[in-house]
Amino acid sequence: MSELTIDRRQAVRAAAGVAAGGMLVAGAGVGAAAASDRRDHHDYGNGSALYGSWLITHRNNAPAPPEVTKAIISLIPGGVLIANDIDPVATPASGSWAYRGGGRFVATFWGGFPAEGTMHAGVYRVQARGHLNRDGTVSGTFRVSVYPKGQPTQSATGTFAGSKIPAD
Secondary structure (H helix, E strand, O other): OOOOOOOHHHHHHHHOOOOEOEEEOOOOOHHHHHHHOOOOOOOOOOOHHHOEEEEEEEEEOOOOOOOEEEEEEEEEOOOEEEEEEEEOEOOOEEEEEEEEEOOEEEEEEEEEOOOOOOOOOOEEEEEEEEEEOOOOOEEEEEEEEEEOOOOOOEEEEEEEEEEEOOOO
């Protein structure tokens, strides 16, 4: 049986899809909702302006490779988060998010590394902190921790920004 290894570049590339935070840090609809809702950006009550799917661009901080990745992050009422890196493509991830007031939100989600055959390549966890901006976009930071054999061995940080995907 061959040993499957994951180098830091593969781990960060596969795991950094937040983004995020993805974290979410991470879609469809907040820009349109924010544009039609003329309230102050800090007055979103339960965070419903964040509901929907967001097209997110996330970047790694040094010393990780300075790659730019695009992801779709869906924030669902009840605290469910679904993340999909789309450029480059990676496995889907899921987790939870919570609104913290004042346009702020946090998210944690988990995903797996693609593996060949029946080999388990490991998992990653992304923790993101973000903010809904006045223009209806989101931005924030994330930390990704990599668990190739079930134990954390690597971590990286980065930033993300994005806008809602309109339903039209």
